[in-house]
Amino acid sequence: MAGLSRYIVIRASLIVPTILILYTFVFILLRVLPGDPILAVVGTRYIPPAQLEEMRRMAGLDKPILVQYFDYLLGVILRGDFGKTLASPVGKPVSEYLWERLPATIELTIASFIVASLIGFITGVGGALRRGSRLDTLIRIYSILTYTLFIPVLGMGLQYLLGLKLKLFYISGRLSPGIHVPKVTGLLLLDSLLAGDLSAFTDALRHIVLPSLTLGIVLSGAYTRLIRNNLIEVLNSDFIRAYRARGIPDHRVTMYAIKNAFIPVVTYMGLQIAMLLGGAILTETTFSWPGLGRFIYERIEYRDYSSIQGAVILFAFIVGLMNLVVDIMYALIDPRVKY
Amino acid sequence: MALFLSTPILGFIRSFPQPAKSMLILGLAIVLSTMSMAILAPYVAPYDPTSRVYIEFQPPTWSYLMGTNHVGMDVFSRIVWGSRVVLFVVAASAAISMAFGVPLGLISGYYGGLVDRVLSIIMDSIYAFPSLILAIAVAAVLGPSPLNAAISIAIVYVPTYYRMVRGETLKVKQMPFIEALIVLGCSDATVFKSILRNITQTILVVFSLSVADAILTEAALSFLGLSVTWPTPDWGLDLRSGQPHLLNGYWWISMCPGLMIIALSLGFALIGEALSDYFSITTKV
Numbered sequence: 299m300a301g302l303s304r305y306i307v308i309r310a311s312l313i314v315p316t317i318l319i320l321y322t323f324v325f326i327l328l329r330v331l332p333g334d335p336i337l338a339v340v341g342t343r344y345i346p347p348a349q350l351e352e353m354r355r356m357a358g359l360d361k362p363i364l365v366q367y368f369d370y371l372l373g374v375i376l377r378g379d380f381g382k383t384l385a386s387p388v389g390k391p392v393s394e395y396l397w398e399r400l401p402a403t404i405e406l407t408i409a410s411f412i413v414a415s416l417i418g419f420i421t422g423v424g425g426a427l428r429r430g431s432r433l434d435t436l437i438r439i440y441s442i443l444t445y446t447l448f449i450p451v452l453g454m455g456l457q458y459l460l461g462l463k464l465k466l467f468y469i470s471g472r473l474s475p476g477i478h479v480p481k482v483t484g485l486l487l488l489d490s491l492l493a494g495d496l497s498a499f500t501d502a503l504r505h506i507v508l509p510s511l512t513l514g515i516v517l518s519g520a521y522t523r524l525i526r527n528n529l530i531e532v533l534n535s536d537f538i539r540a541y542r543a544r545g546i547p548d549h550r551v552t553m554y555a556i557k558n559a560f561i562p563v564v565t566y567m568g569l570q571i572a573m574l575l576g577g578a579i580l581t582e583t584t585f586s587w588p589g590l591g592r593f594i595y596e597r598i599e600y601r602d603y604s605s606i607q608g609a610v611i612l613f614a615f616i617v618g619l620m621n622l623v624v625d626i627m628y629a630l631i632d633p634r635v636k637y
Numbered sequence: 638m639a640l641f642l643s644t645p646i647l648g649f650i651r652s653f654p655q656p657a658k659s660m661l662i663l664g665l666a667i668v669l670s671t672m673s674m675a676i677l678a679p680y681v682a683p684y685d686p687t688s689r690v691y692i693e694f695q696p697p698t699w700s701y702l703m704g705t706n707h708v709g710m711d712v713f714s715r716i717v718w719g720s721r722v723v724l725f726v727v728a729a730s731a732a733i734s735m736a737f738g739v740p741l742g743l744i745s746g747y748y749g750g751l752v753d754r755v756l757s758i759i760m761d762s763i764y765a766f767p768s769l770i771l772a773i774a775v776a777a778v779l780g781p782s783p784l785n786a787a788i789s790i791a792i793v794y795v796p797t798y799y800r801m802v803r804g805e806t807l808k809v810k811q812m813p814f815i816e817a818l819i820v821l822g823c824s825d826a827t828v829f830k831s832i833l834r835n836i837t838q839t840i841l842v843v844f845s846l847s848v849a850d851a852i853l854t855e856a857a858l859s860f861l862g863l864s865v866t867w868p869t870p871d872w873g874l875d876l877r878s879g880q881p882h883l884l885n886g887y888w889w890i891s892m893c894p895g896l897m898i899i900a901l902s903l904g905f906a907l908i909g910e911a912l913s914d915y916f917s918i919t920t921k922v
Contacts, residue, residue, distance in 0.1 A: 315758075316762055316765065319758060319759060319762040320762050320765075320766055323759070323762060323763060323766075324771075324774065327774070327775060327778075327792075328774065328778050435656075442903075442906055442907070442910060443903065445849070445850075445906055446849060446853065446899055446902035446903040446906050447899060448853050448856055448857075448876075448895060448898045448899050448902070449857075450857075450860055450876055450877075450880075450895065451876065451892070451895035451896065451898065451899055454876075454880060454883055454891055454892070454895065455892070455895075457883070457884065458883055458884075458888055458892075462884060462886070469884065572765060572766060572767040572768070573767065575767040575770065576767035576768055576769035576770055577769070579769060579770065579773065579857075579861070580769070580857055580860065580861075583860070583861065584880070594770070594773060595861055598773070598777050598861060598862065598863065599862065601777070603777070603778065606773075606774055606777050606778075607774070610770055610771075610774045613766075613767060613770050614766060617765060617766060617767065621765065
């Protein structure tokens with residue numbers, strides 16, 4: 299395993315430039331774009347120039363741009379400091395909001411990922427094993443359709459049918475009022491189980507079903523397509539023919555094929571994470587889910603530029619980290635990866 | 638329209654094998670009817686989209702095809718006029734991202750070297766980032782307006798064009814006819830033109846698929862209040878403003894514009910799928 303830990307260290311050090319480029323890109327973008335963030339917060343109200351200067355100083359916008367760049371970066375890395383909010387309430391550390399909101403997004407993302415991979419696995423394997431059948435055509439249409447499903451429309455449709463008409467699930471929020479779960483991880487499903495509170499667990503579950511189903515369905519199409527195409531390719535490969543020639547039963551051959559078809563799927567998960575986080579903004583807004591995405595939406599209304607910057611940069615760090623995790627998983631699954 | 642009905646194009650469509658042909662025809666039908674709806678909006682829309690024309694929350698009837706909204710505006714008229722905003726933003730953003738992505742991809746793929754490496758690293762990093770979050774961040778700083786929405790969407794899709802064009806250029810560059818052009822002493826401009834002519838199919842496929850995606854991004858920006866402002870008719874904005882009323886059972890206010898977003902995006906996606914089947918190009922957009 300010494301080789302593997304070396305591989306992880308090398309991979310981890312390669313992630314640093316990716317994160318730095320993302321940070322630099324977001325930083326430059328937010329500054330070279332026309333539009334003064336302070337004036338955007340102020341809007342049409344009259345604010346004395348002295349107070350404007352004070353706001354500018356608080357946001358760190360009065361310093362030279364290079365100083366701003368390193369100040370912010372060091373603040374984020376060393377102290378987890380993402381600057382201060384510019385609007386209602388003014389001057390609160392952005393990081394407080396970010397840490398408060400992050401668990402909700404993580405919980406939603408994990409749940410949606412499970413939904414997406416389950417649906418993708420079933421439809422993808424189904425399509426590949428019955429290639430060319432009517433079922434396969436239906437599955438192919440499904441995968442194109444999910445590509446164009448607009449998250450709020452699907453979410454609102456599910457809210458209307460499963461929430462409003464059938465009353466099976468809750469349509470917004472994470473927990474019913476009056477229910478309290480002691481905070482350990484911030485993931486309500488996990489925390490309620492840790493506390494042994496089964497009624498809180500079912501309540502949280504009935505809240506997360508619709509948002510995770512929405513995001514999961516939208517992302518599942520990509521998995522369907524990927525698993526189907528990979529499996530078809532593997533089923534046609536020489537080693538499968540060799541297994542068959544040796545008289546190994548069909549269901550076992552299929553199992554081998556599925557195992558091999560999964561390797562590229564893992565790489566794709568890295569790309570999916572970006573889509574998952576992007577989709578989270580719309581899902582959280584549609585379902586009033588109090589995560590990072592909804593936080594960005596709320597801050598847009600206040601034109602609170604420093605909060606938006608903080609959340610976007612946190613997202614950049616998460617994307618970089620998750621790509622590292624995927625790389626390591628890839629190395630563990632595929633023995634051909636050299637380390 | 639005359640262009641689309643001319644015989645070479647009809648012949649081209651006929652030459653598609655099934656099921657790509659049905660996909661192409663369905664996709665073209667959706668896209669062309671939306672485009673004509675946008676162009677002929679004053680004649681198609683029965684009412685003024687921004688004024689109160691009837692009681693609130695009227696369910697769909699023959700005179701109000703998609704009902705009225707929470708302030709008594711005609712939902713159908715709003716959808717007709719709203720198609721202009723979507724198509725404008727998407728067309729503008731596609732033009733901007735192509736104007737940057739295609740030449741940069743060509744230069745990167747053709748010359749290689751340091752420029753290629755630096756550009757590739759930057760483009761890959763942008764590509765890895767959640768595109769919607771990026772578009773939101775840019776739009777939030779630029780301020781809400783359709784043009785700003787177009788710029789934010791354009792930035793997101795530059796890497797998509799760049800990566801595809803760069804990859805194709807690398808392939809085409811090695812073909813004998815390009816080598817021949819270089820040996821003959823043709824200028825770089827001539828060589829580029831020749832490469833470009835050979836990768837148009839790929840650009841066409843990437844265009845259709847990324848426009849399908851851009852429609853959703855545009856809808857997302859206006860859903861989040863980063864494009865037009867009320868009462869300008871816009872599909873994403875109407876979806877958002879209809880949501881509270883959906884939960885009271887008035888589904889038509891939000892679902893009609895919502896389904897239009899999906900339909901238009903599906904139209905472009907079908908065209909893209911059909912074209913990539915036909916040219917047998919595999920893309921990951």
